[in-house]
Amino acid sequence: MFDQSPYICRVEWGKRGAREADERGDIIIIVDVLSFSSTVVTALHYGAIIYPYPPNLDGKDFAETIGAEYILGRAEAAKVSMPTLSPVSFNEEHVNKKYVLSSLNGAFCTWIASKVPAxxxxxxxxxSSVAVVANKLRLQTNANITVVPCGEQWSHGLEFEDNLRPSMEDYLGAGAILSNLEGDKSPEAEVCIGAFHYSKNKINELIWDCGSGRxxxxxxxETDVKHCSRLNVYxxxxxxxKDHFVSAD
Known part of the structure; x- marks a missing residue:
């Protein structure tokens, strides 16, 4: 199958896209707007230490071995006032605390692509900020850049059907990042950028009413959707x- 190899900046979807970019040795930017990416960015903004972990492995045991808290589901964690996959559950109280965060999309894609240069x-x-860092890393490593919108998973799919459901919010997030990247862009990336430019003046309303937002x-x-729809606030x-996130900036 032909790919986007002639170009410096590319866009590939989901776990398969993450694996392809990992095998090429690209710089990878994982985009899962609702909510893994937004949660990780917000948590690090407040000084928390996040360990991504795939949901098919035992994250609770891993959390115990590193002295971290395992992040529960939104509803379960809210009952005991713990941080969750909800980005607005993180604040100044969580500085320097360790958390293991699993998710079907963003954390899984991160796990698959964890051996890349960056x-x-x-x-x-x-x-804008993640694009600035990626541009600097490309100059240092001479690696190409692949932006990976993670998408969602269809539920109750049949055996012969794909599980990936491309999500509008991740496509627009990828377009926002790609629009700030330097270097030749693939046609797929150009179309993604075009979608962002067309939508950026009403991006809050679009994400509010898209399937994932609803x-x-x-x-x-509702607060999660509003928070994750804001552009360039951090x-x-x-x-x-290695196995956790640090602040590159």
Whole structure:
């Protein structure tokens, strides 16, 4: 299959896209707007230490071995006032505390691509800043850059069907980042940038009413949707260092 290899800046979807970029040795930017990426960016902004972990492995045991708290689901954690996958659950109280964060999309893609020269976490919240860091790393390493919007997972799929559901919010987040990257861009990346430029003046409304946004709102997490839809409010850029994120900036 032909790929985007003639170009410096590329966009690939989901776990397969993360694996392809990992095998090429690209700089990777993981984008999961609702909510893994936004949660990691917000948590590091407040000084928390986040360990990404795939949901198919026992994150609780891993958390115990490193002296960290395992992040529970939104509803369960809210009952005991613990931080969750909800980005707004993090604040100044969590500085220097360790947390293990699992998710079906962002954490899984991070785990798959953890051996690349540099893995960054991008969202709307830090779109410009993560691009600045990626541009500097490309000059240092001479590696290409792949932005990986993670998408969502279809539920109740049939055996012969794909599970990946491309998500509008991740595509717009990827476009926001790609628009600030330097170097030749693939046609796929150019179209992604075009979608962002077309939507950026109403991005809050679009994410509020998209499928993922409605799902979170119906579960009572309207504040998450509003928070994750904001553009360039943080300069924090999470960089994977061995098994946890540090602030690249």
């Amino acid at each position: 893995l960054l976490i991008g969202s709307l919240l830090n779109a 799902e979170l709102r119906e579960r009572g997490f 300069q924090t850029v999470p960089l994977l260092k």
